[in-house]
Amino acid sequence: MLATQTTGAPGATPILIAHGLFGSARNWGAIAKRLSEDREVTAVDMRNHGASPRDPDHSYPALAGDLAGVIDGRADVIGHSMGGKAAMALALLHPEKVRRLVVADIAPAAYGHTQxxxxxxxxxxxxxxxxxxxxxxxxxxxxxxxxxxxxxxxxxxxxxxxxxxxxxxxxADQMPLILGWPEIAGSFDGPTLFLTGGESDYVQPEHRAAIRDHFPAARFAKLPNAGHWLHADAPEAFADTVRAFLDR
Structure with a gap:
């Protein structure tokens, strides 16, 4: 079971947050607090990060399974970068676990850079x-x-x-899988927001076709003065945009 940090109180649909590569639940404390006024918000340490278990398998289906194991019933899911890919895989492989999905500055695509x-x-x-x-x-x-x-x-x-x-x-061993995107059939028909940083180049126009294939109800929004770490660059705008989408 993943290590988690939970804030807020049960009310509306709970929120689950999945961080990016080298991150942790703690990185999302300020955002979780902003979103927890009338919801329970749980941020996780992804496997091989923070206090969560170590595992040689860091594939996205495995990460999606971890997230599914944390959700009791259904949740609104927010994922950033690597966590965004894991959240997309969760929605595609375990759609019964996801009500609404927010994908922060990443696409269902392979990337050519390396960490x-x-x-x-x-x-x-x-x-x-x-x-x-x-x-x-x-x-x-x-x-x-x-x-x-x-x-x-x-x-x-x-x-x-x-x-x-x-x-x-x-x-390091799994870096090709982290940068890549697995072949997952099907689509998630639930409401999905792809939220990007205006100064980031992670989500390009050529990614739209793959996004629409997997997430036909996708909407798009951009935070103009934010980069890839948009939740850190513009925390208030990020939280306000996410809350407005999740509360619909």
Whole structure:
């Protein structure tokens, strides 16, 4: 069973949040709080992340099965990036579990970039020499120039335990599957929102056909001043847009 963080109280349809690669439930605390005024909101640590179980299989059908196991009945599901692909797979493979779906800045498509340099940078940190988060940041800076990216990655470092809260070996091994998209037949006919960042290039016009094939009721919205991490770049606009869609 996945590790979870739950806020709010039971009321309307509960919300489930699935984070992206290298993320955690904790990353979504502010959004969960904004959405929990009249709902119970549960954010998960995906497998191989945070406090959730480690597993060599990081395929999207496996991740979808994990999410299905957390949902009691039906939920409105929000997924970002890797979590968005897992949420799409959940809706396609376990449609009885999903009422409404929000896919944040990702498409049902294979991507050509890789996150291996970030994994290699984390693996290159000499954890035995780490006394403080600043120590780790100095080491990580040798392979990761962007301070914001380093800060994000370091949220998954257990400084006292001198360990990453990520199964880096499994994520590296499964990177082709993480970047890809499995062949899943059928469609999810429920209401679906594809919410993108205006400054992100993850969802392109050429992805629309695949989106429509799998999600014929898809709607599209864009947050103009946000990038790929749109929930962090524009949290208020993200929460307001999602709430308006889920409350319909």
């Amino acid at each position: 291996m340099p970030l994994i290699e940078a984390m693996q290159g940190v000499d954890l035995a020499a780490v006394e403080t988060r600043r120590d780790a940041d100095r080491q990580l800076a040798e392979g990761v120039e962007d301070r914001g990216v380093r800060a994000f990655l370091l949220q998954s470092l257990d400084v006292k335990g001198r360990a990453w809260r990520l199964n880096l070996d499994a994520l």
